[in-house]
Amino acid sequence: MTDLMQVTLTQDAPAAHWGKANVTFQNNVASIHIKAGDIQRQVQQAARKLQSQGVSAVALEGELWTVDSQWAFAQGFATAQIKPKIQWTGDDASKKLLNDRLESASFARDLINETPENLSPMALATRAANWLSEIGGDKVSYRIIEGEELLEHQWIGIHAVGRGSERPPALLEVDFNPLAADADVSVALVGKGITFDSGGYSIKSSEGMLGMKCDMGGASTVTAALGLAIKSGLNKRVKLFLCCAENLISGHAYKLGDILTYKNGVTVEVVNTDAEGRLVLADGLQAASETGAPLIIDAATLTGAAFMAVGTNYNAIFSPQAEVLALAQQKAIAAGERVWPLPLDPWHMDNCPSPYADTANSRAMKGGGAGGASNAAGFLWRFVTPEANWLHIDLASAFSDAGDSLWAAGGTTHGVLTIAGLLEG
Structure with missing residues (x-):
């Protein structure tokens, strides 16, 4: 995939000028700011925001991503008209599992x-x-x-x-x-x-x-x-x-x-x-x-x-x-x-x-x-x-x-x- 926006997870609070935003941007990187609690729900909501802003293809980057949080992102990123274009992170077994899930869910x-x-x-x-x-x-x-x-x-x-x-x-x-x-x-x-x-x-x-x-x-x-x-x-x-x-x-x-x-x-x-x-x-x-x-x-x-x-x-x-x-x-x-x-x-x-x-x-x-x-x-x-x-x-x-x-x-x-x-x- 080309023209991918990188998406990372961070436990840091956003800079003051972002207010209470849970997604912030710097260059070609979007950061999802997660807090203690239901992380998967937070990530899915953030994915909906990104998709609604016209982002169509992403690469998930960073060490905080798990299989579950990546899948939550995919669920929020999907729409009736567009199959999510996501470059997963992690080992090969995790990527295969996520691809299998995405193919089955898309069907x-x-x-x-x-x-x-x-x-x-x-x-x-x-x-x-x-x-x-x-x-x-x-x-x-x-x-x-x-x-x-x-x-x-x-x-x-x-x-x-x-x-x-x-x-x-x-x-x-x-x-x-x-x-x-x-x-x-x-x-x-x-x-x-x-x-x-x-x-x-x-x-x-x-x-x-x-x-x-x-x-x-x-x-x-x-x-x-x-x-x-x-x-x-x-x-x-x-x-x-x-x-x-x-x-x-x-x-x-x-x-x-x-x-x-x-x-x-x-x-x-x-x-x-x-x-x-x-x-x-x-x-x-x-x-x-x-x-x-x-x-x-x-x-x-x-x-x-x-x-x-x-x-x-x-x-x-x-x-x-x-x-x-x-x-x-x-x-x-x-x-x-x-x-x-x-x-x-x-x-x-x-x-x-x-x-x-x-x-x-x-x-x-x-x-x-x-x-x-x-x-x-x-x-x-x-x-x-x-x-x-x-x-x-x-x-x-x-x-x-x-x-x-x-x-x-x-x-x-x-x-x-x-x-x-x-x-x-």
């Missing part, structure tokens, strides 16, 4: 920021499968079940949500197996891949619909996490399921009052067509359960309730197993990401009652009523085998509508490193 970010017109359900499934195949070579195999074929496999939820669109829904199944052909599956990943969410007949407002290209954030997050883990030498069998559909309105669209009978026999009354993510994930979680994997992880931009509960800088996590929550928190902290557990008890499975079916897909009130994120997790719990440990991640921090002091507008990829860490063990 996820590009998918999330893609226009809904360009990213149909089949395009999402195909791009994810091709990218993982490029990384894993002959250790990766996949199949895509598309359109009416979904009904032959009893994937009722994906078909119902996606049938209103002219572009067919799809379930992608990827098998990464670096071991013997009959090796057990260690982890199964499930991602919500709603490539555009109008809300269906429970239609969203224009303001609420504008950012709904991000509703496949779960699919991009688990795909990027698996790709990163493979790059890091993952040596266990993992299956990935992406539940891909467009939630649109037409004469073929599913309707309020419909009852879906799932493969495991659970009947679901549709009381809100905008609570579609849990309907497609129900299929993916059943497919994941069929693998016999002892750990199932799903990720989804699922509820506004999680966003209201934990804000934009955390992802909400749920599990019936306390040890799974603890492990997820440990992996997130190690990766410099943030998760926070929300309640999930057996009675949450019954918090969306229906007089016509075993359960409804929500409650017939704005936002699904109190405890909406936990009730959604309770709904999903019905479709997870009791034999597996299960982690549900509600990606409150996967997308920034307008940008803030930490993230540019668009996909953040916050959550990729946590899931990759869980895969690596």
Whole structure:
């Protein structure tokens, strides 16, 4: 790279004429002034400032940089239109790790920021499968079940949500197996891949619909996490399921009052067509359960309730197993990401009652009523085998509508490193 601005970290206070500025400049060097506390947050905020001032390419210099602080810089420096141009510092192993992270995060970010017109359900499934195949070579195999074929496999939820669109829904199944052909599956990943969410007949407002290209954030997050883990030498069998559909309105669209009978026999009354993510994930979680994997992880931009509960800088996590929550928190902290557990008890499975079916897909009130994120997790719990440990991640921090002091507008990829860490063990 040429014309790089050098960026250093310093623990010195800025000169008096800079006031309280946390970034100062001298010639072609920008200095980020860090203080005791959350250094990664300080660095990410400084990177946002540099990027917003038109800096497009940097070389990180100096002894204070760590892998974590360099990665925080990259996250703040990225935008929806520009892949960060960063010359890393440190040894070769650190540089490879950071390059692998950046490639994986950029793949996820590009998918999330893609226009809904360009990213149909089949395009999402195909791009994810091709990218993982490029990384894993002959250790990766996949199949895509598309359109009416979904009904032959009893994937009722994906078909119902996606049938209103002219572009067919799809379930992608990827098998990464670096071991013997009959090796057990260690982890199964499930991602919500709603490539555009109008809300269906429970239609969203224009303001609420504008950012709904991000509703496949779960699919991009688990795909990027698996790709990163493979790059890091993952040596266990993992299956990935992406539940891909467009939630649109037409004469073929599913309707309020419909009852879906799932493969495991659970009947679901549709009381809100905008609570579609849990309907497609129900299929993916059943497919994941069929693998016999002892750990199932799903990720989804699922509820506004999680966003209201934990804000934009955390992802909400749920599990019936306390040890799974603890492990997820440990992996997130190690990766410099943030998760926070929300309640999930057996009675949450019954918090969306229906007089016509075993359960409804929500409650017939704005936002699904109190405890909406936990009730959604309770709904999903019905479709997870009791034999597996299960982690549900509600990606409150996967997308920034307008940008803030930490993230540019668009996909953040916050959550990729946590899931990759869980895969690596």
